[in-house]
Structures are given as C-alpha cells and as structure tokens.
Amino acid sequence: MSFLNSIMLAGLAAVAVPIIIHLLNRRKFKTVTWAAMKFVKLSVDQNQRRMRIEDLILLLIRCAMVALLALALARPALKDSSTDVLGQAKVTGIVILDNSYSMELEGMDKKIVFEKARSAAKSTVNALPSGSAVGVLLASDIVQGVIDEPTYDLNQAHEVLDRARVSHHATDMLPAVQEAIKILDGRAALRKEIYVITDGQASGWQRNSSEINQLIQDHKNDIDVYVLRVGEREPVSNLAITGMDVSSGLTPVNHPLRFEVEVANHHTDAMEEVTVDLFVDDAASPVDQVTLPSVPAGGTATVPLFARLDKEGFHSIRAAFRDPQHADALAADNQNRLVVRAVKEVRVLVVDGDTEPADPRDHESFFLQLALSPVADHYVQVDVKTPAELSQTSLDRYAAVILANVPRFSADHLAAMENYLRNGGGVIFYPGDQVEVEHYNQVLFEKHGLLPSPFGVREGDPSQDEHYLEFQKRGYEHPVTAPWNNPEFGSLGSGRTFCWLPLEEKAPQSDVKEAGLPNVVLRYEKRNDAEEEGTLGGPALMERSWGNGRVYQFSSTADTEWTDFPIRAASVVPLVYRMIGNIQARKDAGLNLRVGEPFRQVLAAHQSNSEGVVIEPGMVGTNNITAEPDVLDGQPVLKFEDTHQAGIYEFQIKGDAGRIKFAVQQDQRESDLRLISDKDLPADAKLVHWDPNTDFEATVQQARVGAEYWLLLFLGVLALAALETFLAQKFSQSK
C-alpha cells in the first residue's frame, strides 16, 4: 500500500479536531438557577450513562470521518492490485507526438506518416480509462506543449491532435521526454504513462539516446513509456536541397547573381541526372536550371545557379528539384528558399592613407578602386578620400568604408566610425607602411574594440620575392570564403604575400560591449620555405561584429607593395564583394532564418509603439505582433517567434507600405531518413509497431495494474456522514 499524495496523511492530525470541538463545547453552556433539582437529578441519573455512550459514539464517528477523509485525500493505492472492483484506475498520460518534418514523408498509401501518427495518438487517448488526464506535447528539437497541464477533457486532446501540424524542425526526443517526465513528476497519480509517437528517425533518436535511456530507466518504477512506431519499416532514401547561398556577395539589380545550391543524397546509391531549378519570387517557370550529372551516395554536390533581379527590394529565391523521381516522398526538403534584398547601387568609401605619389597607380587605393568598380557606370560606386577629408564625410551613405594604410585616427574619426558601425555599417582595415601600429593596437583594438586583432611585429620583406605566404587553398570555414571550397568557384590561394603584420586569433579581448567575438575569415598557409609548407598558418583576414555592423582586418596591404594579391582581380573582387555582401547581410540579418529562430525587426526609437503583421507561408495565417524593447541596447524590436514552418514569410509594420520578406529554412539534419533499429530504442520503453489495426487498448491494459482506494474511502466518509446525521438526530430526541 502506498500513498500517491502522502502529504495529505498529515491531515490525520485533524482527528483531534472533533475531540477538541467536543471538549470546547463542554465548556460552553448556560447556567440556570433551578429549584426542581431533584427531578433533574433523577432524569440525569436515568439517562447519563446512555448519553455518555451516545456522545462517545458520535465522537468516534466524527473522528473516523476526518481520518477517512485524510486517508482518501492521501490517495492510497496498491501498485500490484489487479482488481477492477473500483473501476480501472485513472491514468495520467502524456502524448508526445513527433512533428518533425520527416513525419511528412508520404507512405505507400500516399498518406503522410503524420496522419498515421495522429491516429496513433488518438488511439492512445481513446485507450485511457475514464477519468484519466492527458497532456499533449508536439516534439521535434523543440517542445510545443499544446496541452502541457494534463486535462481531464479528452475531447480537448482530440481537438488539439486534430489541429496539430508538422513543423520543419529536426527530431530530438530528449527535450520532449524531459518535459513529459517533469510534468508527470508534479502529478499525484498511480499510473503515469508517456506515449511517444514517432517515425523512429535515426538522427533524431541517436542524438541524445543515452540521456533518453537514462531518463526512462530512472523513472521506470512510476512512469511507463510506450514508443509507438509509425510509418514504413524500411529506411527511406531521400534527396534534399540542404543549402543555398548567394555566392556573388552583393545583390545588385539587373546583374547575374550566383547562387550556390547544395544537394545532399541520402540514398544508398548515387543519384544521377539531378536537375535543380531556380525560381525568383512567385514565378511559375524557373529562371535557371542545372543538371548535376551525379550526386554520390551519402554525399553532397553543389550546383551554381544564376538569377537576375529586375527591381530593388526583397526577392524570394527558391531552388527545387525538377524531376518527379527526385521530388521524392519527403516533399519538405525537395526545395529550399532564400530571401535577398536587391539594391540599385552599392557605394563604397575608400580612405587612402598614401596619396603622396604622383602616379595614381602607386596610391594605396588604386587597385581596390579598379577591382571594385571596373567601369564608370558600375553598380559599385567608389569614392576615394584622404584621411583629412574623412572628418567632413558622412559615412552613413556607404555600404562599406575601406581604410587603407591610414596612419592614425582622431577621436572624431573614431566616434563617427563607431556610430556608423552601430547603424549596421562595415569597415575594412588594410595595414601598410604608414600605419602607426601602436596607435592601432592601443586605441582601435584595446580601447574601442574595433579591430578583431592587434597587429603583430612586421614580418617578411617586400623587397624580395623568394620568401612569401600564400592564402589557404581549402578548408574555408567562414561564410565569406565558403564558396571557394567548391573548386569551380576559383582559387584564393594564388596570391603571394611577401610582407605582413601578423594577426592574433586569440588575443585577449577588451570588454567593449558592442564588440563581438573575432573570427578568422581567411588564413595563410605556412611559409613556402618552412618545413610544414602547405599546412594552415596564421590569419590573413579576420572579422568581428561591432554594434550592428562588421569590421574586417587584413594583415597585408591593399596595394601591391607587400603582396601581389590585389592584382588578382578574379580573387579580390568576389572576396571583397562577399565581404561587403556579408556586411549587408548583417544589416539584413534575420532575412534568412533557421526554423524556430525568431524574426526580429529593429525599429527606430520613435516607432516603439508600432505593431506589425506577419503573413505566414501559404497565407495560412496572419499574426499581429507588437513591439517590445530589445533587451540588448534598448531599441524597440518587433519580434515574431512562431517560425516553425519553413517557407517565405512577409512582414509589414502597420501603417507602413513597405513589406519585408523573410525565409525560414527547414532543419537540414532531418533530411536523413534512416531509421533507428528497434534494439537501439530505449530498452525500458515498451515498443509498439503501430498500424491502424493495432488494438492499443489491449496492449496497455495488461500493463495497467494497480488500484486506488480513495473512492471507497470517500464513500465510507459519506456513509459515516449519513450515519452521524441520523444518530445525532436520534440521540438528540428527548427521552
């Protein structure tokens, strides 16, 4: 015998209450001065004994009532009783419904797995004895507690299950199992059950399998876990578009833009002749298409696709498989989306610290200007100014400010630069022979946290050409340089650097709040004359975020004084464009979100009372959102968190004509549809291969032993209450 709510046993102490009331009542009486005492005494003598016994009987009944009530509230239960006399004991169950997007897989019967899972979930609810409570959690790598406080209204559970939708998250059962156990731990119930309804996707179950196993094992004495597997038994092959990027960096109108589309093959065989179409906005026909000759089994292939955007503003770009056989059973990952903002022109300011020489080709900015804006009416417009002119220049109209070989900066310069960065600008520093290293290190790096790294002591000799460094030729990790991982994109490694100011990856950082962590964008390889030539060396280019902007720092010059890289336009142009594009992307941060990542729109201070509207993909719903002050820097921010569906969303500030598009991309991990084997599922969970003919009730019935006795005790209390009323009435009759 155990008590489910043992704290109520303390209520047994309340047995003293009737006794105390009885004793107190004996002290509460009227006094009557009386003459005919003889007769009172005679009557009392005749009745005293009876009255005492009656009092005692009533007192005992009242004490018993209190005691039984306390026991009933403590909910005594026998765990292994299989009696059904008192009706089947109630169950508190939590349905964990896997709604990761692998559940959208179409089965042989052309129904998606999620529909089967929904039926399975309902069958678990239907199998609950009457009076049971049930909670419903939708589980992917996040938990959506649609009923996170178990309800006795099983119809509500049905309604919630009817409304449940597949999200575009990946699977991870751990948070849901943790949540379910947390909910059940807080409940006083004899029978606690968790039903995990899943397709058993290996990637989702294996990620935290040991923690899940441990959790279930730790609670196996009080919580029964059922895993209901739905879907096909065989692992399903799948081809997915797992990545999309604008490799051109900048997105000007009426220029061909290059998009890198990554295709992953989760088949066990190589896939051949895979055609990928590229769509712009809502156009029905593709603007470009490329056929990949082969995608290796279990591998990926990257395909470049080109599109031209005809007007400024937000455009949604969609890549999708063309052939139906490639548009496989899992529809969600057969396409991917990106939102880009097309611009008419990009203005770049180059501040040249070395304009002394008479020949403009010796100016520090010469090659940069040429590379960025090769023709007069190019969409990139470059303004070249001297450091002296910097003070009179408003930075905010420039997409990026390049500071090449600028000796030092005044306090005004720094303040203007910080303001510019705060508003989402980008600054690129090039060193050179004019640069005052001490000033850069102490003021720009330490004091203002602008530079990602301090400059080291100059190395190399620009006057010779035997000893040099080359940029890394592979293993690019930063998004800016990532396209060069694809050999077709060209090479960065051909430039030679003869002299440089070394950058430090892990320099101790100042505690400037607005400065982000430094990252290496590009590395050198080891010196050509060093022993381990060809292995990765120190950073050639680093970056950090600062405010809403971004700062890049090269370790060598913008002109050809120390390096011949600037003359290699095929490398320099895309690199700098991608850097500027990256600055823009940071400005437009949040246009391309991973599923579940909140959309945030930073507003101007005067817009703090604004409201926004978000239209979800497929127009399934509009959501009003209200601005709330950002925690970070006190700026008002409109925030939309319900981005659990992949697709293109539209956002509009109420009363504002402009619409912003943003894309939510599905979690790529979910594309791998391999299934976990039964033996790898938690050993302490009961496994049910569910299909529509499964009698789940019969399955759980055997395991549902145990009986609760509170009802019996409560009936006892009622019976005693009736008896007490009757006896009290009878005893108080005059005799």
Place this chain on the structure above:
Amino acid sequence: MDAQQAELLDAEAISRAEALGLHARYVVEGYMSGEHKSPYRGFAVEFAQHREYSHGDDTRHIDWKVEARTDRLFVKQYEQETNYVANILLDGSESMMYASGALSKLQYGKMAAAVLSYIILAQRDAVALGIFDEDMTDYAPRSDSRASLHNIMARLASFDGTQETDIAATLHNMALQTPRKGIFIIISDFFDEEEEVMESIQHLRFVGHEVIVFHTLDPYELEFPFNGLVEFDGLENVPKILTRPAEIRQTYQREFDAFQSRIREGCEKNGVHYVQVDTSKSLAQILSNYLSFRMRTAKGKQH
C-alpha cells in the same frame, strides 16, 4: 400601603375574589338563582348536626324541613360557624425563589396569600399568616381585624426566602399548636420529602383542620423547555448538574408528573383540596375557579 405591598394585592384578583368572598351571599345567590338562598357565609360551610330547638336559639337556624316531617323543632349546627380562623402558611424556602419569568413562585405565593387574607378579613373571619422554611420564620397571629391586613401585607412584603424547606416539621408544629379547628391554606411547591409532607397534612386533618393546598409551580418546572447544554445550579445547596435538558425532557416530565400526582392523590385521599397553581396563569382566575369549586362542593355536602 406602600408600592411593595400594593403589588401583593392583585387588584383584579381581589375584585374577582371579593365578588365571591366578601359579597358571597350576593354572589352565591347569583350562582344559585332559582334555588333557595344559601344560609352559609364565607368559608364556614361545615355542617355538623341537628340539635333540638331550645329557647333563645336563633330562629333563622330552625330546620323547617325536619319540623314538617316530625313536628318538632330542630336547629342546624355548624362545625365552625362564624369567625373561623384561616391559617395561611406560605412556603418561604429558597426553592420558591425560582422564577422563569418576572414573577417568582414566592412572589406569586405572597400575592395569593395577600389576596386570600384580604378576602377572609373582608368576611370578618380571622386570618393567621405563617411564612416558613425550615421553621416558622414569621408568624402573624390570628386576627379578624381589618386593620391587621396592613400588618400582614408588611410581613409578606418584607420577607425574602433563603433557607431550605422542612414543610413537614412546620405542619406538625402547627397541628400541635392550633387546638381550635380552622382552615389551613398551604402555599408551597412541596419540593421536600413527600411522605413526610403528606404525614404532616394528615396530622392537620387528624386534629380536625380543613386543609387546602395551593401547589405553586413555575411553568418551566412543568414544561422543562431548556435546550443546549445547561448547567443547573440548585437553589437549596444541591450540587450543580451539567446536562442537555432536551434529551432528558421526557424523563423529567414523567418524574415531575408523577410527583404532582402523588401530591394530588395524597391530598385527595386525606380530603384535602388540591389546587395546582401555575405562576404563569392569572391568580384571579385560579382563585375564582377554586372558590367556585368550593361553593359547588359545599353545596353538595349540604345535600
């Protein structure tokens, strides 16, 4: 007559009792209209015997019916003719102090005693008043003077009961000390040893007194209407009793009825008029009822 004394003379009672007592003849005539006039006055109604007429006897007392049958003259003789003595004995013990309402049994008894004294004196009979508890506490010797009414009132008014009762001893004493036959009117609740009380009443009867018992009881003593938990604090040094009266009411009433019956039956057995006096009822009503009853029984005896 001060206020306290005036209180004792219930004006209504006196007016009604006087209608029967003080103006008895007049009233009796009214009661017995159509019959012959009653020759008796007041309380002296005991017919004793016939005696042969001798010279000087009041011719009013010649029994003409006998003369008609026998041609001889007889006169009727009465036990007490006129100027009989009415001994009013009022129980002044502590138990008589009980009052459920405004009026205690003692006050009620005092009123009854006062009214009776007034009536009797008004009829020119003599009244002796005794107030007793364990012993005769206060005694106003017999007097037929109307002036003594004042004395009686004063004694009644100034008396407060405080003691236990011993009715029997008092009555025995009275029986011994009162050689001349008279009427004893006993006003008491008789919360005492019943047998001894009955014996003492018997004693009074034995020596030839007429005895009238006014059994004075409070309505609460009859009905016992208490509820809840009640502690009864005895008036005559009896230990307190804590009980729920509602639950013993029936037993109490049974016992109390039995007690009343015993007193009544004891009285009736000894030829004593028993009058139950409920202090919630009108004193005038009780006295007038009793006096009319007395008239009727006297008439019966006469026949």
